[in-house]
Amino acid sequence: MRGYLLTAIFLLPLVASESEHCIIQREHEKCMERIMLHKPSDDLELACPWMWDNLTCWQAASVGEVVVVNCPELFHDFMDPEDEMVKVSRNCTEDGWSEPYPHYVDVCFSYDNTTTHIDMYYRSVKALYTVGYSTSLVSLTTAMVILCRFRKLHCTRNFIHMNLFVSFILRAISVFIKDGVLYPQEDSDHCFVHTVACKSVMVFFHYCVMSNYFWLFIEGLYLFTLLVETFFPERRYFYWYTIVGWGTPTICVTVWAVLRLHFHDTGCWDTNEHTALWWVIKGPVVASIMINFVLFIGIIIILVQKLQSPDIGGNESSIYLRLARSTLLLIPLFGIHYTVFAFSPEDVSKRERLVFELGLGSFQGFVVAVLYCFLNGEVQSEIKRKWRSWTVNRYFAVDLKQQRHPSLASSGVNGGTQLSILSKSSSQIRMSSPLAENANISLPT
Secondary structure, three states, X not given: OOHHHHHHHHOOOOOOOOOHHHHHHHHHHHHHHHHHHOOHHHHOOOOEOOEEOOOOEEOOXXXXXXXXXXXXXXXXXXXXXXXXXXXXXXXXXOOEEOOOEOOHHHHOOOOOOHHHHHHHHHHHHHHXXXXXXXHHHHHHHHHHHHHHHOHHHOOHHHHHHHHHHHHHHHHHHHHHHHHHHHOXXXXXXXXXXXXXXXXXXXXHHHHHHHHHHHHHHHHHHHHHHHHHOOOOOHHHHHHHHHHHHHHHHHHHHHHHHHHHHHHXXXXXXXXXXXXXXXXXXXXXXXXXXXXXXXXXXXXXXXHHXXXXXXXXXXXXXXXXXXXXXXHHXXXXXXXXXXXXXXXXXXXXXXXXXXXXXXXXXXXXXXHHHHHHHHOOHXXXXXXXXXXXXXXXXXXXXXXXXXXXXHHHOOOOOOHHHHHHHHHHHHHHHHHHHHHHHHHHOOOOX
16 A cells, blocks of 8 residues: 555545645755754765755765755645656755756746645645535434434444444544634644644544544444354444444554654644654554455455345346445445555556545545435335324324314314224324335345
């Protein structure tokens, strides 16, 4: 799995990868670390010392030596792959460093007004995920109310769905909190924020994102175990699922925060730097994504075998149609779209890949809520049953009013007769509702 993909996967709600100020600050810190590791005594005979020119780090050189570097990382995400191989050089003269040749502007800018274009791109990406997370937050909250309201929907499968919904809700809320703290104004830059509130927000944000990925993994593990094991103690397993889904992210994020506090307490605790600390929370996330992909393949194989069984009726076209439907329904539940760019080179379609990940990542909660709640046959049957019950009770109330006010009952049918008719129809509705519920339960839920 490529390093760029790992950053994009985990930091989906962050604007692109970083702002230009963040990249410059990080490169400056790396340059200062290289200078500190270099012994000053080694540079006494060198006419040109180490230098940071606000874009690139230049190592010490002697007179007549030419130092060649790549274009600054600031422009890499918005350059063509062949342009990234362009080099910039400086000569070490008796008077010190020469000007860069060719100049950064001439070779590292692939088009005019690069900074303005990058800013517009960041704003577009931020608007995209803001709309996506807002839509997901509303739909997931509605789905949670429905699943909590109806007792007949309380089962292990729906409890796992509800925990997944909560993780999506927390993820959306953490994104909005992060944007409110880190970007209160359009021109604010979080790279130079070092407050406790900023770091606490980032810890909460990373916890919510990590929990979301773990509950996606639990959804896949639960469905796979359900298909493989004949006798499946769901209640006992559910407690372990809860511990893994909420406990593992707590441990990983706590360890990461403590290590970050002691060894790398800089900035607002972004995780864009590729250090050992980077793997404390990224490693488990990537592992859960890849395991979920394996579980997804295994479930598809099991579904193919079950659908091709002689006990399953239907022709070949209907079998493949049901298989395709089940596959499409499982993709958002398992987060399989995160593996689309897993094995592609780092420098291929960076902007397209980021938009793809951000778009699907922010709207994933909405898709999951629609497929596994609003379009669920069991949920729809329960809502219809409650609606019929409410309609019957409403007629009862009207009938009682007519008994209290005889002038309203002028239809020739007395109140007792109406009450008996409605009671009979109500009992028939209650007797027929379980059959309707069983008939409308869909395969993937």
